[in-house]
Amino acid sequence: MSIAVIYGSTRENGNTEWLTEEAVSGVPVEKFYLREYNILPIKDERHTNAGFQEVLDDYNHLIGRILMHDVFIFATPVYWYSMSGTMKLFIDRWSQTLRDKNYPDFKESLAKKSAYVIAVGGDKPAIKALPMIQQFQYICDYFGMALEGYVIGKASKPGEIQGDAKAIAAARQLRETLLQHL
Amino acid sequence: MSIAVIYGSTRENGNTEWLTEEAVSGVPVEKFYLREYNILPIKDERHTNAGFQEVLDDYNHLIGRILMHDVFIFATPVYWYSMSGTMKLFIDRWSQTLRDKNYPDFKESLAKKSAYVIAVGGDKPAIKALPMIQQFQYICDYFGMALEGYVIGKASKPGEIQGDAKAIAAARQLRETLLQHL
Amino acid sequence: MSIAVIYGSTRENGNTEWLTEEAVSGVPVEKFYLREYNILPIKDERHTNAGFQEVLDDYNHLIGRILMHDVFIFATPVYWYSMSGTMKLFIDRWSQTLRDKNYPDFKESLAKKSAYVIAVGGDKPAIKALPMIQQFQYICDYFGMALEGYVIGKASKPGEIQGDAKAIAAARQLRETLLQHL
Amino acid sequence: MSIAVIYGSTRENGNTEWLTEEAVSGVPVEKFYLREYNILPIKDERHTNAGFQEVLDDYNHLIGRILMHDVFIFATPVYWYSMSGTMKLFIDRWSQTLRDKNYPDFKESLAKKSAYVIAVGGDKPAIKALPMIQQFQYICDYFGMALEGYVIGKASKPGEIQGDAKAIAAARQLRETLLQHL
Numbered sequence: 001m002s003i004a005v006i007y008g009s010t011r012e013n014g015n016t017e018w019l020t021e022e023a024v025s026g027v028p029v030e031k032f033y034l035r036e037y038n039i040l041p042i043k044d045e046r047h048t049n050a051g052f053q054e055v056l057d058d059y060n061h062l063i064g065r066i067l068m069h070d071v072f073i074f075a076t077p078v079y080w081y082s083m084s085g086t087m088k089l090f091i092d093r094w095s096q097t098l099r100d101k102n103y104p105d106f107k108e109s110l111a112k113k114s115a116y117v118i119a120v121g122g123d124k125p126a127i128k129a130l131p132m133i134q135q136f137q138y139i140c141d142y143f144g145m146a147l148e149g150y151v152i153g154k155a156s157k158p159g160e161i162q163g164d165a166k167a168i169a170a171a172r173q174l175r176e177t178l179l180q181h182l
Numbered sequence: 183m184s185i186a187v188i189y190g191s192t193r194e195n196g197n198t199e200w201l202t203e204e205a206v207s208g209v210p211v212e213k214f215y216l217r218e219y220n221i222l223p224i225k226d227e228r229h230t231n232a233g234f235q236e237v238l239d240d241y242n243h244l245i246g247r248i249l250m251h252d253v254f255i256f257a258t259p260v261y262w263y264s265m266s267g268t269m270k271l272f273i274d275r276w277s278q279t280l281r282d283k284n285y286p287d288f289k290e291s292l293a294k295k296s297a298y299v300i301a302v303g304g305d306k307p308a309i310k311a312l313p314m315i316q317q318f319q320y321i322c323d324y325f326g327m328a329l330e331g332y333v334i335g336k337a338s339k340p341g342e343i344q345g346d347a348k349a350i351a352a353a354r355q356l357r358e359t360l361l362q363h364l
Numbered sequence: 365m366s367i368a369v370i371y372g373s374t375r376e377n378g379n380t381e382w383l384t385e386e387a388v389s390g391v392p393v394e395k396f397y398l399r400e401y402n403i404l405p406i407k408d409e410r411h412t413n414a415g416f417q418e419v420l421d422d423y424n425h426l427i428g429r430i431l432m433h434d435v436f437i438f439a440t441p442v443y444w445y446s447m448s449g450t451m452k453l454f455i456d457r458w459s460q461t462l463r464d465k466n467y468p469d470f471k472e473s474l475a476k477k478s479a480y481v482i483a484v485g486g487d488k489p490a491i492k493a494l495p496m497i498q499q500f501q502y503i504c505d506y507f508g509m510a511l512e513g514y515v516i517g518k519a520s521k522p523g524e525i526q527g528d529a530k531a532i533a534a535a536r537q538l539r540e541t542l543l544q545h546l
Numbered sequence: 547m548s549i550a551v552i553y554g555s556t557r558e559n560g561n562t563e564w565l566t567e568e569a570v571s572g573v574p575v576e577k578f579y580l581r582e583y584n585i586l587p588i589k590d591e592r593h594t595n596a597g598f599q600e601v602l603d604d605y606n607h608l609i610g611r612i613l614m615h616d617v618f619i620f621a622t623p624v625y626w627y628s629m630s631g632t633m634k635l636f637i638d639r640w641s642q643t644l645r646d647k648n649y650p651d652f653k654e655s656l657a658k659k660s661a662y663v664i665a666v667g668g669d670k671p672a673i674k675a676l677p678m679i680q681q682f683q684y685i686c687d688y689f690g691m692a693l694e695g696y697v698i699g700k701a702s703k704p705g706e707i708q709g710d711a712k713a714i715a716a717a718r719q720l721r722e723t724l725l726q727h728l
Contacts, residue, residue, distance in 0.1 A: 079277070081320040082317050123320075166720075173715045312494045359529075405635070406556060406630075445685060449587045449588065455631075487684075496681070
């Protein structure tokens with residue numbers, strides 16, 4: 001079992017990364033920081049004659065590497081009650097990969113993967129991030145990918161997450177689960 | 183009462199725009215097509231010493247113009263069960279405007295506005311777009327802005343929305359409401 | 365196509381009934397007012413040796429009659445952001461019917477039916493009744509029953525629903541749909 | 547700080563009670579098993595001339611005792627993706643207490659309390675019980691009561707909850723929180 005951590009945060013070493021580290025410390029993972037890549041907004045060309053045109057950014061290379069893993073951990077700060085725009089740009093592009101001849105088995109491939117979400121927000125995330133969790137579930141359902149769990153932390157200022165005992169306990173519980181499945 | 187329609191679609195004359203047109207035809211509105219603007223992902227610098235750095239894109243000009251209106255209609259296709267990345271990039275940047283000295287009254291200003299959402303999706307949007315509606319509500323709640331209503335349409339291929347009698351009826355109902363409040 | 369309207373309200377001729385009447389006026393339906401029946405809370409005996417014991421109330425007779433229809437319209441006031449307790453008692457008992465030898469095809473039978481929800485609430489139901497709609501969807505998903513639509517009205521005092529133009533338009537739209545499918 | 551555990555389960559020593567016990571073992575609490583009380587469905591008489599009529603069941607006595615506590619733990623099995631009908635009957639009656647001259651400060655009283663939800667379901671409760679959590683949040687919001695947290699466990703057959711390490715960890719975390727606040 002091979003694990004990709006997909007980071008949607010826009011600052012380094014923020015609360016989301018700290019909490020995620022609690023979940024993956026000592027677990028072999030490959031980390032992808034989406035902010036380090038140039039990912040353009042999707043342009044919906046599903047229904048044009050020519051279909052999707054090649055986009056000259058880092059997405060195709062990135063998705064290729066991520067797909068080599070069996071488990072995806074989506075680690076995102078909660079921006080305006082949903083995933084960061086940085087994360088959303090990445091996921092929106094999946095619509096293009098679904099029609100990309102270079103990835104003829106994209107959907108089938110995702111059906112075999114499992115996913116986790118780790119999210120940190122500042123405004124009552126235990127309640128207000130739930131729609132985002134439901135959206136991740138719908139995304140997973142679309143592909144037949146199993147959403148195995150999620151951890152929601154509460155923090156805003158740098159370091160604040162270290163006071164969220166509940167989230168830390170949940171992250172450590174997730175770590176045990178990941179270690180058992182290695 | 184002055185109305186801004188904020189379009190998050192990435193293709194021209196798509197289903198979202200068609201349905202929105204049902205709601206605003208004959209109503210004086212200013213239309214903003216986010217895809218025509220260069221809006222970069224927010225970089226979270228809330229907690230750096232220097233604070234947010236100026237970003238050289240079209241956002242600041244755009245938000246200035248949008249803020250001149252009293253009513254916002256967010257018209258977005260449903261991409262992966264939430265607003266388009268294009269729309270999300272725009273809204274994420276509000277975190278920056280909240281701390282922008284050029285907009286000292288941003289929050290108070292939004293508290294006086296009202297909002298509507300028009301969304302079109304292909305995969306059971308009457309159910310699967312509801313988390314997105316809840317997120318728009320949370321966004322509005324944050325500012326004290328009134329989310330006055332929403333219309334959800336079902337369509338995927340170009341033109342398909344014209345067969346969604348339920349959404350068309352709701353859009354026309356919204357149009358009557360807008361006309362009454364002019 | 366035969367339609368059962370299942371009323372969960374506890375007062376006669378209330379807002380929920382008025383709105384539902386907009387949707388079914390002139391449509392042949394059989395109306396079931398749950399308040400007129402004695403339906404006891406389920407007692408979870410799924411895992412006892414003896415299984416569910418017969419309950420001497422009106423439920424079994426009622427479910428038998430309702431099952432003779434093809435379409436269920438659940439018409440419920442929104443009590444504390446979900447269906448009325450009266451409606452919930454009725455639905456909870458489905459767990460018993462699922463194991464009732466007199467209804468060996470209960471699940472398969474429901475899989476062939478379609479459902480609508482009509483709900484009226486007083487406290488921002490367009491947003492705060494959405495979790496209830498999601499629950500009805502999950503219930504329908506369990507059985508493979510199609511949740512074809514829902515109408516949410518806003519009203520509290522008697523008669524107030526008559527001012528909710530949006531809900532009335534949606535109810536009339538539903539009526540057209542029902543008439544087309546007769 | 548005084549704690550009331552309000553049980554909505556209909557069988558003794560079920561999974562919900564077991565998980566709740568993990569959260570309150572060694573914590574002084576008063577336990578209320580709603581199934582042991584006769585609580586009738588509310589009859590909506592808010593708008594009749596005479597108002598709510600006295601109901602001859604156990605509710606009034608029960609709510610009086612529960613209100614003597616500062617913290618409410620709602621412990622309910624997930625029946626059809628929401629709280630048990632037994633729990634719903636209890637909460638529905640709050641509409642009556644809100645207008646009961648014997649409880650003139652009911653709303654103000656609840657505003658000072660805090661609440662937790664412990665729920666156990668069999669069908670993907672980590673996702674499918676979220677609408678119920680949102681409903682509890684809305685209920686708490688109505689009164690200004692703080693929903694401090696929730697624990698969701700997965701189990702169906704008797705004893706199965708003992709294998710849900712994630713829920714057990716969360717329940718124990720809640721126990722620490724409760725002990726700290728005593």
